[in-house]
Amino acid sequence: MDPSQVKLPPIMDMNAETITENTIAINAGNQDPRAKYVLERLVHHLHDFARETRLSTQEWMTGIEFLTAVGQTCTDVRQEFILLSDVLGLSLLVDAIDHPKPPASTEGTVLGPFHTHEAELVVPGTQISKDEQGEPLLVLCTVKDTQGRPIDDVMVDIWETDSGGFYDVQHADKDGPDGRCAMRSDKDGRFWFKAIKPVSYPIPHDGPVGKFLKGVYRHPYRPAHMHFMFEKPGFDKLVTAVYDRVDPYITSDAVFGVKDSLIVDFWPLESAVATDYLSESERENISAWSILRYDFVLVSEEEAGSLRDLNSMAALARLGKRMKVYNGLPVPEVD
Template sequence: MPSKTTPKGPKITNMTDETITENTILVNSQHKDMRLMFLLQKAVEHLHDFARETRLTTDEWMAAIEFFTAVGKMCSDIRQEFILLSDTMGLSVLVDAISHPKPSHVTVGTLLGPFHTHDAEEKHQGDSICSEGKGEPLLIEGTLTDSTGKPLADASIDLWHCDANGLYDTQYEHREDPDMRGIVKTKEDGSFVIKCTRPVPYAIPHDGPVGKLLQKLNRHPYRPAHIHFIIKKEGYDELITALYHKGDPYETSDAVFGVKTPLLFTLSKVGEEKAKKYNMKPDDWYLKWDFSIVTEEESRNLVLENNKKALGKSDDKVVINSDGLPEFAPLD
C-alpha cells in the first residue's frame, strides 16, 4: 500500500447539499491546466444544477449509471455506442458546428456517425468502392475548391455508405475487407470521380441501450439515405460531412439530426456518354457535387470570432486562450 502522507490541498470543512458544488470545484482546481479547470467547473455546475432542478432521485441516478455502463459495454473496435448516444441527443452535430464553423458559401459539416473506419483503400479515378451486388450503381463526379473558388489538388476524399440492405460492412459478422468505403485523391483541377451504389434509408443500431432509449421516447431509429465524406488537405480544416437524398421519407425526422438543407441532393441518370466511359449502364444513377473547404487559419479565425461573441461580457475571470477557446485566467 502507498505510504500515508499529510493531505495536501484545500480543506473541506462545511459539507452540505448547498456547499457540495463549490467544494467539488475547489478540490478539482489543484492544477494549472486552465482549460481543463474551466471544463470541469462548468460540467460540475451543470450536473449539480440538473440534479437540483429535476429533484433527481437515487433510483433515477442509479438507472442512469446502469444505462451508461450498458453503453460502454456495447462499444467495440467497430461499434461506438457512445457516439451513437451523442448523435441521437443532437450533441454530435452541435459540437461539430461549434468546433468547425463555416462561412455560408462553403460546404457545411455534419456528424461523423459510428461507422467510419481507418482501413479504407485508396482508389483510382473512376473505380468503385463497392463489391458486386451491393446496390444500384451510382457515379459521383465532384470538385473541391477553397473558399475563393481555387481548385484543390491531391486532397483526400474519404467516403462510405450502407448497402442496399441498409447495412455497413462493419455490421456483417464475417467482414474481411473494407467494402462500400474508399478514398480517392482530387486531380490537378480539383476534380474526382468515383463509383459506389445508391444509398438507402436505414435504421441505426437499435439492439443496444441507445435503441432501448429511443423506444422508450417513442422515437424511430431511421436515417435518410446518405453518403458520408471526410475531406482532408494539408493546411485546410478537415471537413466531416454527408450528402442526403432529397425527398427521402426520413429527411425531416433523421434520428441523429444530421440533415442540413445545403446537403440535400437529387439524382439523375448517367447517360450514354458517361456510361460508356465508366463501364456503366445509361440508366445507372449519377450525382454531381462541388465541395468547398476553408483553411485552418480561416477556421481558427471563425472559431475565435464566434467564441468571443459567445463569451460576451461574462465573468472577467474567463479569457480566450491561444487556441481561441474560453478558459479561466491564470491564477496569481
C-alpha cells in the first residue's frame, strides 16, 4: 500500500484513555453502517472489559492461550467456540434476540455444536436410531402456524444422541449418520418417527471449555433432550429442543437451554396407539416403548421480523440509543 494513499486519522501516543476512540476511528473505514456499529460496540466492550478489570498482562496472556486452545480444538465435527458461546449464555441470548416468539408459538433454544447437514431425508415412521441399547420411543408431532393452521411440507431436522450420550459425529468409527434425520410434514402438518428416549449427557469436556467449567465448579451436563429444526420459506427458522421433565439436570443445563414450555413427559405407549404406528414385531415388546407428543407452532417471517424490529427498537430505546432499522438490523439514527 502506498503510504501517501493512507487516509486514516493519525494514531500515535495512545494511552488507556485515548486508545478506544482512536481504534474505533481507524476501524471506521468500512462504509456499511451495520458493520461499523457492530465493530464499534465490540471495541468499546473489549476495552471497557480491560479497563474495568485493570486486566494484567498475565491475565491477558491466559486469555490469548485459552482462545488459541479453543480454536485448535475445533475440527470438522467439533465446534469448541460454539460450545464456549453456549456455556457463557451467549448462544441462548442471540437466539432470543434474533428469533423472538409471540406467546402462542414454540420457543427456540440453543442449536448446539452437533447439528450436521448429512441427515438422510426419511419417510414418516422411520426409526432414526440404530442403537439397540436405547429405549424405543414413538414421536408424534404436528407443526402449525400461530393461527392454528397446519403447515405442510416443512423441512424438519431431528437429532439426538445414542443411549451412551454421544452424537454420531463423536464416534471416530461412525458409519454414516445415526440418531438424526430430516423429514417433511404432511398435508395436515403432521410428522412422526421412531427414535430412542433421550438421555442426559455431558457436553464435550475434555477440551478448554471443559477445563473452564471445572474451574468455576460447574458440571458439563445437559438434561435429556431431542433437537428439532424447522425450515420453510415464509416462516422464521425455528431451532428448538424438548427436554425430559424428570431429568436431574433439568434446572442446571450447562448451556442454559431449558424453557418451561419445552419440557415434555415421556409416557408409556398405549396399545391402542401402538396398533396404528408400530409393526407387529415391535408391538410384541410394547412395554419397552414410550411415546412423546408435541405440537410445534411456527412464526411467519413477517411476524418474526416485525417483532424483532419492535423488540430491538424498544430495548435500544431503554438503553438510551436512537436507532433505526437498516437491512433488518439496528444502526445509529444519526451516524
